[in-house]
Amino acid sequence: MPTLTETSFEEIFRQLYEPLYYYAYDILGDSDLAKDVVSDVFASVWQRHNEMEVSTIKNYLYVCVHNHAIDKAKGKGSLPTAPINDNLSNMDDDAEAIVNEQEQIYALQHALQQLSPNSRKILTARYEQGMSIQETAKAFDMSIDGVKKSVYRSLKMLRALLRVKKE
Numbered sequence: 653m654p655t656l657t658e659t660s661f662e663e664i665f666r667q668l669y670e671p672l673y674y675y676a677y678d679i680l681g682d683s684d685l686a687k688d689v690v691s692d693v694f695a696s697v698w699q700r701h702n703e704m705e706v707s708t709i710k711n712y713l714y715v716c717v718h719n720h721a722i723d724k725a726k727g728k729g730s731l732p733t734a735p736i737n738d739n740l741s742n743m744d745d746d747a748e749a750i751v752n753e754q755e756q757i758y759a760l761q762h763a764l765q766q767l768s769p770n771s772r773k774i775l776t777a778r779y780e781q782g783m784s785i786q787e788t789a790k791a792f793d794m795s796i797d798g799v800k801k802s803v804y805r806s807l808k809m810l811r812a813l814l815r816v817k818k819e
Contacts (some may be wrong), residue, residue, distance in 0.1 A: 656697075656704040664709055665694060672717045675750075678757075679721040689720045714751045757764040763813040771806040778803055 654660075669690060678687035693806045697704060704712070764772055770792075777783045777791060778799075789799045 653669055654706050656701040656706055656709060658701075660706050661698060661701055664706075664713075668710065669694070671754055671766065672713060674758055675714065676717050676721045679718070680725055684750070685724055686721070689717055689724055693717050711751055713807045714754065718750060756817055759814055763810050766813055767806055767809060771802060771809075774799060774802050775806050 656664075672690045672693070673686050676689040677683060680686050680689070693713060696716070697713065707818070718788060764775070767775070774792060777788045778785070783791065785796055785799050785803075788794075789796045792799070794802070
């Protein structure tokens with residue numbers, strides 16, 4: 653298996669920094685701490701890049717960010733000190749599930765950014781804040797049918813954007 657080179661590390665950094673940041677942010681709820689966690693993990697990986705395999709690095713990064721963020725949240729503030737497992741491809745299903753879930757969250761966040769600001773606000777009110785159609789209509793000074801149409805169109809667009817992203 654090929655080991656991590658400077659070029660492959662840079663590519664992985666560009667691809668995964670933002671999703672890992674959002675993952676750490678979800679755990680910590682603090683932007684600066686999340687950036688610190690991701691930077692610390694990438695720095696730690698680079699120090700041992702000769703020992704890392706390109707095929708397993710993604711899972712390893714998510715697990716390290718998870719562990720480091722949990723440590724920060726508990727106030728420990730240290731990276732895991734366990735030795736690198738030579739066979740990370742046998743990582744348990746929980747790590748795979750975490751990676752897949754975070755990729756889906758990142759894809760959804762990216763797709764939401766492509767909606768108009770008004771559509772995003774309506775979807776946020778409706779689904780994140782749990783407002784009813786009537787409450788949303790009142791909050792945005794819209795008709796109930798207007799809110800329904802906006803939600804329908806926005807969800808349809810999100811599905812299309814996510815379908816394209818998946819392919």
